[in-house]
Amino acid sequence: MVMTEExxxxxxxxxxxxxxFGRRRGNLVPILQKVQGEIGYLPREAMLxxxxxxxxxxxxxxxxxxxxxxxxxxxxxxxxxxxxxGTACHMKGGYITLDAWKRRLGIDRGQTSPDREFDLDTxxxxxxxxxxxxxxxxxxxxxxxxxxxxxxxxxxFKLEKERQGEESR
Amino acid sequence: MKTVSLTIDGKRVKAHExxxxxxxxxxxxxxxxxxxxxxxxxxxxxxxxxxxVEVEGKKQPVPACTETIEQGMVVNTKGPGALRLARTALELxxxxxxxxxxxxxxxxxxxxxxxxxxxxxxxxxRRFRKLLRELLVDSSSPVFIYDxxxxxxxxxxxxxxxxxxxxxxxxxxxxxxxxVVTTFGDGPIAESKCRDCGExxxxxxxxxxxxxxxxxxxxxxxxxxxxxxxxx
Numbered sequence: 001m002v003m004t005e006e007x008x009x010x011x012x013x014x015x016x017x018x019x020x021f022g023r024r025r026g027n028l029v030p031i032l033q034k035v036q037g038e039i040g041y042l043p044r045e046a047m048l049x050x051x052x053x054x055x056x057x058x059x060x061x062x063x064x065x066x067x068x069x070x071x072x073x074x075x076x077x078x079x080x081x082x083x084x085x086g087t088a089c090h091m092k093g094g095y096i097t098l099d100a101w102k103r104r105l106g107i108d109r110g111q112t113s114p115d116r117e118f119d120l121d122t123x124x125x126x127x128x129x130x131x132x133x134x135x136x137x138x139x140x141x142x143x144x145x146x147x148x149x150x151x152x153x154x155x156x157f158k159l160e161k162e163r164q165g166e167e168s169r
Numbered sequence: 170m171k172t173v174s175l176t177i178d179g180k181r182v183k184a185h186e187x188x189x190x191x192x193x194x195x196x197x198x199x200x201x202x203x204x205x206x207x208x209x210x211x212x213x214x215x216x217x218x219x220x221x222v223e224v225e226g227k228k229q230p231v232p233a234c235t236e237t238i239e240q241g242m243v244v245n246t247k248g249p250g251a252l253r254l255a256r257t258a259l260e261l262x263x264x265x266x267x268x269x270x271x272x273x274x275x276x277x278x279x280x281x282x283x284x285x286x287x288x289x290x291x292x293x294x295r296r297f298r299k300l301l302r303e304l305l306v307d308s309s310s311p312v313f314i315y316d317x318x319x320x321x322x323x324x325x326x327x328x329x330x331x332x333x334x335x336x337x338x339x340x341x342x343x344x345x346x347x348x349v350v351t352t353f354g355d356g357p358i359a360e361s362k363c364r365d366c367g368e369x370x371x372x373x374x375x376x377x378x379x380x381x382x383x384x385x386x387x388x389x390x391x392x393x394x395x396x397x398x399x400x401x
Contacts, residue, residue, distance in 0.1 A: 058353040062342050062354060067342075
């Protein structure tokens with residue numbers, strides 16, 4: 001299999017990070033955190049490299065990555081969308097909001113849109129339940145997010161992008 | 170090796186020192202439901218919660234697969250407390266299992282059927298809401314078919330592939346209800362480092378892993394399983 005430039009870069013970057021760690025299995029989570037901190041997510045090649053370094057089955061690295069919420073398998077998008085599914089948001093239809101985001105962005109939770117503009121995920125309460133159902137867009141909590149508001153938020157991003165495009169021209 | 174004598178269900182039995190209650194019972198013809206352990210696994214995970222037995226002197230039922238036998242121990246495999254736990258565990262497993270026995274190649278050799286009959290639990294249980302996972306079947310391997318919907322996450326195949334054979338293709342991934350036995354990156358088995366030995370199929374207690382026959386269709390794993398059990 002021919003390695004793409006990006007894959008080769010990921011391998012090198014991971015190797016450089018691994019140099020700072022011992023080959024103990026207990027280092028798996030700290031290594032994953034460090035690699036994600038630098039690359040932004042955990043690409044396939046990085047996980048393979050880590051598995052080889054720690055001499056453990058590749059599936060075990062994958063198992064840990066998919067177990068913990070903090071690890072992501074997709075590159076982060078330019079804007080992050082976090083739909084709250086805490087108790088209050090759940091009762092106020094958080095799943096309907098999530099479905100609206102999924103439909104509009106054409107992606108599932110934990111995924112990034114093909115143009116790498118948005119990544120979608122869920123959170124389990126962000127602490128502003130009076131505003132339920134909440135969606136945190138780029139670290140800014142948006143309250144009472146009905147499907148129509150999803151369209152509104154996306155439209156504002158679209159308009160902003162068009163404006164930026166005109167300014168740079 | 171020293172032998173230890175104990176009583177299981179009122180029957181005086183002898184077993185090797187250090188043996189677990191589960192194997193002592195099975196070796197003496199006393200069936201105790203079990204899914205997640207294999208005899209050569211020295212560190213049973215006690216994950217399936219089906220082998221509960223009551224031991225005289227202990228307040229709570231204990232898993233037979235992790236309980237080491239002791240001289241003069243009195244074990245009751247039919248205690249109401251133990252059976253209640255085992256029945257609930259089985260009903261929870263069946264609540265997210267297709268129970269499509271009529272079309273399943275493992276029907277007749279399936280441990281779930283055997284355990285349900287032993288515990289007096291109906292396969293179509295009504296106690297819990299049915300919740301199926303609807304995962305894709307992987308038939309990429311030339312030797313076997315993997316249907317994750319029928320998997321009970323006992324981990325036998327994972328243990329065999331990793332510990333007994335040292336290959337380590339299979340493992341657990343994802344969390345909670347989405348947890349599955351899978352390969353790296355959830356890829357097809359044919360694209361993994363699988364050597365098509367089929368040992369995982371032999372280990373599988375359900376219809377999740379079944380052999381293909383020469384025409385590439387599904388065949389019962391029953392024969393293979395019986396053969397390996399008698400050669401041990």
